[in-house]
Amino acid sequence: MAKQIIFSEEARQSLVKGVNALAKAVVTTLGPKGRNVALDKKWGAPNVVHDGVTVAKEIDLEDPFENMGAQLVKEAASKTNDVAGDGTTTATLLAQSIINTGFKNVTAGTNPMMLRAGMEKAVDTVVAEIGKMAKKVQDADVAKVATISAQDEKIGSLIAEALSKVGKDGVVTVEEGKGLELSIDYKEGMEFDKGYASAYFVTNPDKMEAEIEDPHILITDKKVSALNELLPFLENLVKVSKNLVIIADEIEGEALATLVVNRLRGTFNALAIKAPGFGDRRKEMLEDIAILTGGTVISEDTGKKFESVTVEDCGRADKVWADKENARIIGGKGEAQAIKARIAQIKRAIEETTSDFDKEKLQERLAKLSGGVAVINVGAATEIELKDRKERVNDAVSATKAAIEEGIVPGGGVALLRARKGLLKLKESLTAAEEKVGVDVLYNALAEPIRWIAKNSGADEGWVMKHVEDSKVPDYGFNAMTLDFGSMTAFGIVDPAKVTRSAVQNAASIGVMVLTTEALVTDIPEKKEAVPSMPPGGMEY
Numbered sequence: 001m002a003k004q005i006i007f008s009e010e011a012r013q014s015l016v017k018g019v020n021a022l023a024k025a026v027v028t029t030l031g032p033k034g035r036n037v038a039l040d041k042k043w044g045a046p047n048v049v050h051d052g053v054t055v056a057k058e059i060d061l062e063d064p065f066e067n068m069g070a071q072l073v074k075e076a077a078s079k080t081n082d083v084a085g086d087g088t089t090t091a092t093l094l095a096q097s098i099i100n101t102g103f104k105n106v107t108a109g110t111n112p113m114m115l116r117a118g119m120e121k122a123v124d125t126v127v128a129e130i131g132k133m134a135k136k137v138q139d140a141d142v143a144k145v146a147t148i149s150a151q152d153e154k155i156g157s158l159i160a161e162a163l164s165k166v167g168k169d170g171v172v173t174v175e176e177g178k179g180l181e182l183s184i185d186y187k188e189g190m191e192f193d194k195g196y197a198s199a200y201f202v203t204n205p206d207k208m209e210a211e212i213e214d215p216h217i218l219i220t221d222k223k224v225s226a227l228n229e230l231l232p233f234l235e236n237l238v239k240v241s242k243n244l245v246i247i248a249d250e251i252e253g254e255a256l257a258t259l260v261v262n263r264l265r266g267t268f269n270a271l272a273i274k275a276p277g278f279g280d281r282r283k284e285m286l287e288d289i290a291i292l293t294g295g296t297v298i299s300e301d302t303g304k305k306f307e308s309v310t311v312e313d314c315g316r317a318d319k320v321w322a323d324k325e326n327a328r329i330i331g332g333k334g335e336a337q338a339i340k341a342r343i344a345q346i347k348r349a350i351e352e353t354t355s356d357f358d359k360e361k362l363q364e365r366l367a368k369l370s371g372g373v374a375v376i377n378v379g380a381a382t383e384i385e386l387k388d389r390k391e392r393v394n395d396a397v398s399a400t401k402a403a404i405e406e407g408i409v410p411g412g413g414v415a416l417l418r419a420r421k422g423l424l425k426l427k428e429s430l431t432a433a434e435e436k437v438g439v440d441v442l443y444n445a446l447a448e449p450i451r452w453i454a455k456n457s458g459a460d461e462g463w464v465m466k467h468v469e470d471s472k473v474p475d476y477g478f479n480a481m482t483l484d485f486g487s488m489t490a491f492g493i494v495d496p497a498k499v500t501r502s503a504v505q506n507a508a509s510i511g512v513m514v515l516t517t518e519a520l521v522t523d524i525p526e527k528k529e530a531v532p533s534m535p536p537g538g539m540e541y
Contacts, residue, residue: 001523001524002523002524003521003522003523003524004064004521004522004523004524005519005520005521006065006519006520007518007519007520008518008519009107011065011517011518011519011520012103012106012107012514012515012517013103014063014065014066014068014069014520015065015066015068015069015072015099015514015517015520016069016099016100016103016514017063017066017069018061018063018065018066018067018068018069018070018071018072018073019069019070019072019073019095019096019099019100019514020096020100021059021061021066021070022056022059022061022069022070022073022074022092023073023092023093023095023096025037025055025056025059026052026055026056026077026088026089026092026093027052027089027092027093027096027452028456029049029050029051029052029055029089030052030089030090030093030449030452030453030456031412031452031453031456031457031480032151032453032457032480032481033456033457033458033480033481034050034089034456035050035456036048036049036050036388037049037050037055039054039055039058045383045384046384047384047387047388048384048385048388049387049388049391050151050388050391050392051088051388051391051392051395052077052088052089052091052092053077053078053080053081053088054391056073056074056077056078056088056092057074057078057206059074064522064523064525065520065522068520068522069099069514072510072513072514073092073095073096073099073510075506075510076091076092076095076506076507076509076510077089077091077092077506079091079502079506080499080502080503080506080507081398083498083502083506084398084399084402084496084498084499084502084503085394085395085397085398085399085401085402085499086149086395086396086398086399086402086496086499087399087495087499087500087502087503088503090416090449090499090500090503090507091502091503091506091507092507093448093449093452093507094445094446094448094449094503094504094507094508094511095506095507095508095510095511096448097444097445097448098119098441098442098445098507098508098511098512098515099510099511099514099515101440101441101444101445102115102119102438102441102511102512102514102515103514103515105437105441106515110434110437111434112512112515112516113516114432114434114435114437114438115434115435115437115438115441115512115515116438116512116515116516117432117435117438118430118432118434118435118436118437118438118439118441119438119439119441119442119508119511119512120438120508120512121426121430121435121438121439122423122426122438122439122441122442122443122508123442123504123505123508125419125422125423125425125426126416126419126422126423126442126446126504127501127504127505128422129418129419129421129422130409130415130419130497130500130501130504131497131501133409133410133415133418133419133474133497134406134407134408134409134497135407135408135409136407137403137404137407137408139160139164141403141408141494142159142160142163142164142400142403142404143156143157143159143160144156144492144493144494145396145399145400145403145408145494145495145496146159146160146396146397146399146400147396147492148399148411148492148493148494148495149392149395149396149398149399149400150392150393150395150396151392152392154182155182155392155393155396156396158182158184158376159172159376159393159396159397159400160400161184162184162374162376163374163400163401163404165186165372165374166186166371166372166373166374167367167371168401168404170367170371170372170373170374171189171190171191171328171330171371171372171373171374172373172374172376172397172401173321173328173330173373173374173375173376174375174376174378174390174393174394174397175375175376175377175378176377176378176386176390177377177378177379178377178379179379180379180380180381181379182376182377182378182379182393183376183377183379184374184375184376184377185374185375185377186372186373186374186375187318187330187331187332187372187373187375188292188331188332188333188334188336188339188372188373189292189317189328189329189330189331189332189372189373190288190289190292190328190329190332190368190369190371190372190373191326191327191328191329191368191373192276192277192285192289192326192327192368193276193325193326194273194274194275194276194325194326194327195273195274195322195323195324195325195326195327196210196271196272196273196274196322196323196324196327197250197251197252197256197272197273197274198256198260198272199324200260200263200264201259201260201263201270201271201272201322207323208323208324209321209322209323210271210321210322210323211271211319211320211321211322212243212244212245212269212270212271212319212320213243213318213319214241214243214316214317214318214319215241215243215244215245215269215271215316215317215319215320216237216240216241216243216244216245216311216314216315216316217244217245217246217247217289217293217295217314217315217316217317217320217329218233218244218245218246218247218248218295218298218309218313218314219247219248219286219289219290219293219295219296219297219298219314219315220246220247220248220249220275220286220297220298220299220306221248221249221275221282221283221286221297221298221299221301222248222249222298222299222300222306223248223249223250223251223252224246224248224249224250224251224252224255224256224306225250225251225252225253225254225255225256226253226254226255227254227255227258229255229306229307230255230258230306232307232309233306233309233310233311234258234268236310236311237268237311237314238267238268240311241268241311242267242268242269243268243269244259244268244269244270244271245270245271245272245273245320246259246270246271246272246273247273247274247275247286247289247327248272248273248274248275249274249275249282250274251272251274256272259272271320271322273320273322273327276327281361283297283299283301284365285365286299287342288342288365288368288369289315289329290315290334291334291338291339291342292315292329292332292334292339292369293315293316293317293329293332293333293334294315294316294332294333294334294335294338295313295314295315295316295334296313298313315332315333315334316332316333317329317330317331317332317333318330318331318333319331328373330373330375331373339369342369343366343369343370346362346365346366346369347366349362350362350363350366376393376397378390378393399495399496399499400496402496402497402498402499403494403495403496403497403498403499405496405498406496406497406498406501407496407497408494408495408496408497409494409495409496409497409500410474410475410477410488410489410493410494410495411477411488411493411494411495412450412453412477412478412479412480412488412493413447413449413450413451413452413453413477414450414468414475414476414477414488415495415497415500416446416447416449416450416500416504417446417447417450417465417468417469418474419446420443420446420447423439423442423443423446424443426439427439427440427443441511442504442508445507446504447465450464450465450468450477450478451464451465453478453480454478454480456480457480457481457483459478459480459483464478467485468485471485473487475487475488475489476488477491477493479491479493
């Protein structure tokens with residue numbers, strides 16, 4: 001297909017238009033008084049959401065060059081969401097500011113590569129400043145972080161309760177409930193860091209996730225590639241169940257193709273997941289999964305071969321979920337006594353080992369096996385409200401786990417505003433004038449979140465900014481909900497350091513990519529043929 005190309009300023013202008021179109025829709029959701037966005041669907045009522053990344057994912061622009069800009073900023077939001085689970089609106093806003101201010105400087109003659117060098121140094125400085133501000137999460141802070149993310153005190157308290165029960169390494173999953181209220185169920189389960197073997201197993205294309213309810217779980221440390229190895233087992237399985245999960249060292253070739261084809265045809269629901277760990281540690285983790293689910297590991301070590309596998313060798317669970325990087329087993333049906341015995345065995349191994357590395361890995365296994373799974377059931381009056389509420393709870397769970405990992409910083413845009421002091425010192429140390437421009441671009445961008453939070457709350461953003469910057473108190477900020485000034489920590493307004501850091505890094509990464517772009521290439525849109533008009537005649541005689 002023939003291509004169309006645009007260059008230099010024209011190319012960057014198109015990108016900027018696309019960036020601004022997407023950002024304008026996303027930033028309206030920022031802060032406790034941010035607005036909702038209605039997303040049209042081809043059927044049924046529109047989805048009303050309050051989540052930046054959900055809004056961003058829905059946007060595709062008609063102009064192909066402008067759409068490139070929108071897709072690049074969408075990448076900043078999505079990557080922040082993947083890494084930290086929250087902060088997508090902040091990342092979008094920062095990227096928009098970096099691109100707009102940077103574009104003006106590049107148009108005025110600044111070398112984009114030198115600007116990039118200065119901005120990369122500025123990002124490193126801001127990340128270091130955020131690290132200095134970060135404080136370890138105390139138990140009382142967990143509910144605050146979750147409340148700020150979900151913008152709902154009840155959700156915050158519920159997530160804090162769930163994490164206190166399952167521990168920081170435990171799994172918190174969010175389900176659609178049947179009533180109007182929120183509730184928690186605790187189940188046996190675990191999460192491990194291996195995802196599905198093929199994207200063809202995905203059951204939720206919007207999130208690229210796969211899940212199967214009430215599955216039979218075949219667990220093996222072997223590579224599964226030949227169809228004849230699986231066929232006798234599959235023939236017996238379809239007589240009792242259509243839901244199958246295979247956790248194996250590797251699933252490939254004929255075997256993988258058979259599972260995919262049968263899933264697509266609807267013969268049975270299949271999900272293939274790569275086995276966690278390596279070497280002997282993999283065998284131990286598979287044994288943990290087998291005990292959790294009440295199954296048997298198919299392995300030469302246990303004397304089990306594929307030819308002799310029966311349906312009874314499979315483990316069972318309420319649900320198995322996976323994305324491309326992680327998998328969760330929820331509601332394992334293994335015997336409670338066997339699980340307790342396995343936990344006791346791992347505890348003894350921890351006491352006996354002299355290797356720090358082995359001790360760390362054993363503690364990870366212990367946390368996975370003993371932590372269990374907290375299932376938060378989200379209820380609502382309508383399906384539209386249910387989807388929005390579920391998304392908020394998911395974001396809040398991710399934000400809270402991010403806070404536990406890297407600590408918390410003052411929220412409401414204050415941490416980013418305070419981090420600008422480090423940029424002033426950095427600018428003084430630089431000798432190249434164009435690198436200093438890069439520092440200025442990020443310096444200006446870091447003020448945008450607090451400005452928009454104030455704007456969305458109806459306050460005068462200039463007055464709010466001046467009031468906060470003039471204060472000598474490190475966590476002094478603006479409470480957009482009550483329109484009061486004071487300590488953000490005392491207000492309970494805190495953000496995970498990981499979310500704040502990821503937003504800055506991803507926004508700057510996309511920003512410099514746009515600013516250093518010199519040409520855009522895309523397909524020439526095909527002309528749609530006009531629909532032929534109705535011929536004369538019809539019912540006339």
